[in-house]
Amino acid sequence: MSNTLTISSAHEKLRSKKISAVELVQSCIDRIESVDKDINAVVYKNFDAALQQAKKCDEEGVFDHPLTGIPYLTKDVFCEEGVPTTACSNMLRDKDYTPPFHSTTTKRLTDLGAISLGKANTDEFTMGASTETSCYGVTKNPWNLECVAGGSSGGPAAAVAADECLFALGTDTGGSIRQPASFCNCTGLRTTYGRTSRYGVMSMASSLDTIGPLAKNTEDLAIILEAIAGKDPKDGTSGNTPVPKYTDALTGNLKGMTIGLPKEYFIEGIEKDVEEGIRASVKVLEELGATIKEISLPHTQYAASTYYILCPSEVSSNMARYDGIRFGHTTEGINNLNDYYTAVRSEGFGAEVKRRILIGTYALSAGYFDAYYRKAQKVRTLITKDFEDAFASVDAIISPVGPNVSFKIGAHEGDPLAMYLEDVFTIPQVMAGIPALSVPCGFDSNNMPIGLQIMGPQWGEEVVLKVGDAYEKATQWNEKKPNL
Ligand code: GLN
Numbered sequence: 001m002s003n004t005l006t007i008s009s010a011h012e013k014l015r016s017k018k019i020s021a022v023e024l025v026q027s028c029i030d031r032i033e034s035v036d037k038d039i040n041a042v043v044y045k046n047f048d049a050a051l052q053q054a055k056k057c058d059e060e061g062v063f064d065h066p067l068t069g070i071p072y073l074t075k076d077v078f079c080e081e082g083v084p085t086t087a088c089s090n091m092l093r094d095k096d097y098t099p100p101f102h103s104t105t106t107k108r109l110t111d112l113g114a115i116s117l118g119k120a121n122t123d124e125f126t127m128g129a130s131t132e133t134s135c136y137g138v139t140k141n142p143w144n145l146e147c148v149a150g151g152s153s154g155g156p157a158a159a160v161a162a163d164e165c166l167f168a169l170g171t172d173t174g175g176s177i178r179q180p181a182s183f184c185n186c187t188g189l190r191t192t193y194g195r196t197s198r199y200g201v202m203s204m205a206s207s208l209d210t211i212g213p214l215a216k217n218t219e220d221l222a223i224i225l226e227a228i229a230g231k232d233p234k235d236g237t238s239g240n241t242p243v244p245k246y247t248d249a250l251t252g253n254l255k256g257m258t259i260g261l262p263k264e265y266f267i268e269g270i271e272k273d274v275e276e277g278i279r280a281s282v283k284v285l286e287e288l289g290a291t292i293k294e295i296s297l298p299h300t301q302y303a304a305s306t307y308y309i310l311c312p313s314e315v316s317s318n319m320a321r322y323d324g325i326r327f328g329h330t331t332e333g334i335n336n337l338n339d340y341y342t343a344v345r346s347e348g349f350g351a352e353v354k355r356r357i358l359i360g361t362y363a364l365s366a367g368y369f370d371a372y373y374r375k376a377q378k379v380r381t382l383i384t385k386d387f388e389d390a391f392a393s394v395d396a397i398i399s400p401v402g403p404n405v406s407f408k409i410g411a412h413e414g415d416p417l418a419m420y421l422e423d424v425f426t427i428p429q430v431m432a433g434i435p436a437l438s439v440p441c442g443f444d445s446n447n448m449p450i451g452l453q454i455m456g457p458q459w460g461e462e463v464v465l466k467v468g469d470a471y472e473k474a475t476q477w478n479e480k481k482p483n484l
Contacts, residue, residue, distance in 0.1 A: 035484050039164075040140060046119075049083075070113075071165050073120040074116060077125070089135055126173060129150065129151045129423060153181075172210050174427050194237050217478050253288070260397040265399040277452070278400050302382075304421065304427050306380055309372050329344055330344060396456050437468045442477055
């Protein structure tokens with residue numbers, strides 16, 4: 001079935017006319033129809049439009065670009081012209097918000113002939129680590145349907161792992177690409193802040209949000225990144241740094257490289273199988289020619305608390321636009337403006353979004369700004385400096401993606417702090433704005449996937465992709481598939 005192909009292998013088959021784009025798209029649609037009732041990764045199906053676009057690709061018959069004719073899903077926060085986009089929130093679902101424009105990323109992909117199949121599930125406005133806060137219900141992990149797919153890009157990760165699409169787009173504010181990728185055994189890349197455009201992607205925390213791909217292997221991530229990265233005049237925070245040909249960096253050879261292993265990531269509470277998986281990966285990287293060096297990132301322990309001040313502060317500001325007048329859910333029979341806002345926002349937002357608006361508004365209030373927000377910004381600078389110091393002597397840094405593998409649905413119910421602690425290892429990179437990759441690195445004793453995190457310096461996507469690709473080719477953990 002062509003839905004199981006990687007982008008590069010599908011491209012070869014399209015180019016040599018061994019398969020057609022219509023067949024490829026149809027095989028993903030068939031797969032979604034057969035397995036997604038159990039997984040719940042797809043929240044909007046745009047199949048007719050996808051098939052039409054595939055037909056057009058076949059008629060034109062030119063498959064020069066590796067993404068032409070390739071079907072993908074977008075997390076439900078990417079605006080696509082004419083396609084309902086809801087951030088998996090009742091705030092937007094109620095009105096079936098349909099953007100009249102494309103995000104820069106979906107526009108770049110569409111222009112190259114890539115084919116969007118629809119929208120994938122996420123925690124509400126991307127707040128969460130399990131997709132349990134989605135108004136469409138939780139996405140189940142293809143490796144064990146009683147467990148979460150991770151979050152917030154649980155839909156994209158589960159869909160890639162279950163071969164419902166060839167790749168997916170996600171966003172990563174505090175780990176939302178890397179953690180679900182690691183829970184589902186696919187690869188996912190958080191880019192340098194500013195490497196990809198945020199234009200047309202619903203904001204959560206604007207100084208932390210990045211958008212990036214999830215795919216079946218690192219080579220595919222390199223292909224996608226080449227297509228979507230680069231300056232966008234519509235996003236003032238996107239960088240001018242030239243976009244390299246990432247696929248050229250994938251040599252499979254790590255000779256001469258030094259890779260840092262930070263001692264702060266091997267803390268009490270990390271699952272034994274996860275730690276063993278990472279230690280075994282160290283050996284593989286050494287065999288590939290890299291030198292491993294123990295390093296210290298001393299402010300790591302403060303990253304999660306810093307994030308949970310800064311992120312809600314920015315959330316409280318970004319959520320202000322959903323007031324039932326400019327955007328979102330509306331309600332009838334209230335004639336007083338303040339009561340109207342209260343009713344609309346109480347009805348439209350779920351508990352986690354409300355919690356963050358409250359925390360953020362508190363942290364930004366005049367009396368507490370210095371004690372919380374300003375202090376957190378200072379700690380953010382210290383964390384950034386940790387990485388700058390480390391990258392003076394190493395080319396890349398590795399760690400676990402998270403302290404544990406996927407957990408049972410409902411395991412953190414009523415305990416937001418436990419959910420926040422899922423992000424301890426994926427937040428420091430966010431503070432520093434550096435790129436980080438999650439690649440499959442084995443399974444625990446219950447056959448649940450484990451993820452290896454590979455970090456690079458700012459704008460250093462080439463390095464992380466090079467290490468990830470070499471590791472993957474040597475181990476092939478990414479090729480293992482769930483039984484569905
Ligand atoms: N789990 C983190 C949070 O809830 C990360 C979310 C994200 O990266 N979008 O904030």
